[in-house]
Amino acid sequence: MILHEDPRSGNCYKIRLTAALLGIPLQFRAYDIMNAETRTPVFLANVNGNGRIPVLQDGDKFLPESNAACFYLAEGSGLIPDDRFERADMLRWMFWEQYNHEPNVATLRFWMAFVGEDALNDLQRALLPGKREQGDAALALMDKQLASRRWFVGDRISLADIALYAYTHVSDDGGFNLKAYAHIGDWMERIASEPGYVPMNKETPLAVRGPAD
Template identity: 70%
Template sequence: MILHEFSLSGNCYKVRLTAAHVGVPLERREYDIMKGETRTPEFLASVNGNGRIPVLQDGERFLAESNAACFYVAEGSPLIPADRFERADMLHWMFWEQYNHEPNIATLRFWLDWVGIDRLTDLQRSQMPVKRKLGNEALQLMDSHLKVREWFVGDALSLADICLFAYTHVADEADFDLALYPNVIEWMERIMTQPGHVPLDA
C-alpha cells in the first residue's frame, strides 16, 4: 500500500500509526501542501479530486479521508473491537474526532505553525476564539470520559484512541494547555508506551 501524505499532518500520522500497530508496511509519498502540491492537475486527476491528503492507495484503488484509511488498514486486527456495540462506539469517537476535535485543534495548529499569525485573514482571526473554545471543550470531554477508563472504547487500544491521539498529542503547538487535562495526559502516555508505537516524526 502507498500513503500519499504530508508527514507532519496529524491526519496522515494516524494512518502511519495504525499501520505500525498492525504491522502493515506502507510506501510513503510526500507532498508539500504549502506549495500546493496536492492541488496540481496531475494530483487532482490521479490521486484525489478533492485535493487533500492523506490518500491510501492499494493497487489501482485510492481511499481518501484519514479515518476511513485507518479502518481499511486495521480491518481484521484487534484495533477494531469484535463486540458490535464497541465497534459502533469506536466509529462514534472517530466521527466525533473529525467533527468536534480536528476542525478546532488541528486548524489552530495549522494556522499558528504553518500559516503564521501575521498572515491570517481577518476571517481566520475572527474564528480563532471560537475554535479555541470548542477545542478546549473537546479536550474537556475527553478528559471526563477518561476519568474512569483507560481507553476510549472497551478495555484495549482501538482506532478511536489512535485517531484522537494524532492531534491531541500536538495540541500544545496550538497553545492548548494540556496540563489542564491530566487524564488525557495519562492516556497519551499509555499510547506512547504501547508496542508498535511510532512518533509523528518517524
C-alpha cells in the same frame, strides 16, 4: 501499499501509527500542501478529486479520508472491537474527531504554529476565539471520558484512540494547555507505550487540513 501524505499532518500520522501498531509496511509519497502539490491536475485526476491528503493507495485503488484508511488497514485486527456496539462506538469517536475536534484543535495548530498568528487574515482572526473555546471543549470532553476508563472504547486501544491521539498530542503547538487535562496525559503515555508505536515526524514541512485548505 503507498501512503500519499505530508509527514507533518496529524491525519497522515494516524495511518502511519495504525500501520506501525499492526506491523504493516507502507511506502510513502510526500507532498507539500503549502505548495499546492495536491491540487495539480494529475493529483486531482488520479489520486483524490477532493485535492487532499492523506490518501492510501492499494494497488490501483485510492482511499482518501484518514479514518477510513485506518479502518481499511485495521479490519480483522484487535484495533477494531469485536463487539457490535463497541465497534459503532469506536466510529462514533472517529466521526466526532472529524467534526468537533480536528476543525478546532488541528486548525489552531496550523494557524498558530505554521501560518503564524501575525499572518492570519481577518476572517481567521475572527474565528480564532470560537475555535479556541470549541477546541478546549473537545479536550475537556475527552478528559472526562478518560477519567473512568483507560481507552475510549472497550478495554484496549482501538482506532478511536489513534484518531484522537494524532492532533491531541501536538495540541500545545496550537496554544492549548495540555497540562490542564491530566487524564489525557496518562492516556497519551499509554499510547506511546504500545508495542510498535512510532512518533509523529515533526521535522519536515507541515500539512494539516483546515478551512482554507
